[in-house]
Amino acid sequence: MITRVLALGGHDFTSRPADRAVCELMLRLATTRAGGRPRICILPTASGDTSEQIGRFYSAFGERPCDPSDLSLFRLGTRPMELRDHLLEQDLIYVGGGSLLNLLAVWEAHELSAILSLAWRQGIVLAGQSAGAMCWFEAGITKSSGKPLPGAGLGLLGGSLCVHYNNEPDRRAAYLYAVGDGMPDGYGLDDYAGLIWEGAGPPSAVTAQRGARVYRVSAGDSGVVESPLPTRFLPAPAPAALREDIAEFRRITAMRKRAGWLD
């Protein structure tokens, strides 16, 4: 079975070309896995399941050839779901950004870590940005406690990852220090840069915005070395011809639907 991971340094779900290119890539990976119309589920756990993150996801994928859904662990009270069944029937699981520390803690509390590991072994595409990208690695640099500090991930992929690489200099500095201090070697991903693993080989690097870079970061005898990797540019698809008022209405409806939370 081929395992698939898409790690993104940072992106949004707007109609900007770079964001559309990222969504197109996810859709392509999911469709390849499905061999037809794919199922795509967002896990917004790292944000605390904010309506904003969920709404933006639906506004990006609602009009595309796929079946989008969200699994909000903080809102199971109003929307009960069989976690294992729902996740294992997906073609792509997308993890949003936020707090890496809280993401792993809440997953552990709901016993999701084992389910995601199984999903990975079954070839379901595991995708995500920021905390949702670092979570698949052994370690990352997170601001979950305020300042950028090393934090553990699930460890499905060996090595480490640092996101928002040139976008947040303090995070990059903390990463270089941590790798020099014994954190496993890994990668630095700018916003709109990504790494795709399909099977056992080395990952391929992609970008959706000019100037975005992917770095291999490793500790050597003479200190920590950052080596830029060759990247493939992702073209943006034509914008969806959706009237803005309809899109806005859909975003608001999606938010309202998911507004319940109380135990």
Added chain:
Amino acid sequence: MRKTLRQIVAFGGGGFSMESGNPLLDDYVLGLTDAARPRVCFLPSASGDADHYIVRFYRAFPADRCEASHISLFRREQGPEDPRAHLLEQDLIYVGGGSVVSMLGVWRAHGIDAILRAAWERGVVLCGLSAGSLCWFAEAVTGFHGAPQGVEGLGLLPFSNCVHYEPGSSRRRAYHDLIRAGMRPGYAAEDGVALHFVGTELSRVVASRPAARGYRLDALGERVVEMRIATAYLGDAGTTLLLPLPEAMSTAIAA
């Protein structure tokens, strides 16, 4: 001089989260602090730090009544830099509702569980509704996700707890089943009821609704004994019952 009483007020449901326009339970917990302008910190962790919930907290606890603050564990780059120091200097810590399982996971990740115990031991009043009630007990019944089930709490109070204990609720049957299956004895509260513990002893049961009640549950062999506890309605001093426990208990045996 701060009271060194350890106090927990566990709401079955109610307060600003559920009883808009009825501030009786929130007034009660504010009244337990001996500060003229108490420092109150809201922990909305169980909601995933939902913005709308935080806004409602600040509206319910305005600046002329107290010094209100909150800690978002999903946005640590904002708010108090040192959650421990901030929580320990409060008069009241108010925990919101939502998913108790998610909340306890996040608390452990940030060390909030140990801080809350320290705050309790220093006399900071701890309160909360729903998930914010269940968390203080050794064991609790959560109905947040599918069928009600048992969950381990922080264990400050060596009992079990069930919230939203409404007549005919599936939680009621589930709590009885869990007690029968070996869950430790404990307390249940209907919406509008608050269980006030001093130390680890139940001191008083108060309510924001005249008919709402609290309950004590014990196992007696194969049977579950459910005792209704005299509950003081906070709304009208003329009808308030201030009977000491346990004489005030009216006993009902449930099969």
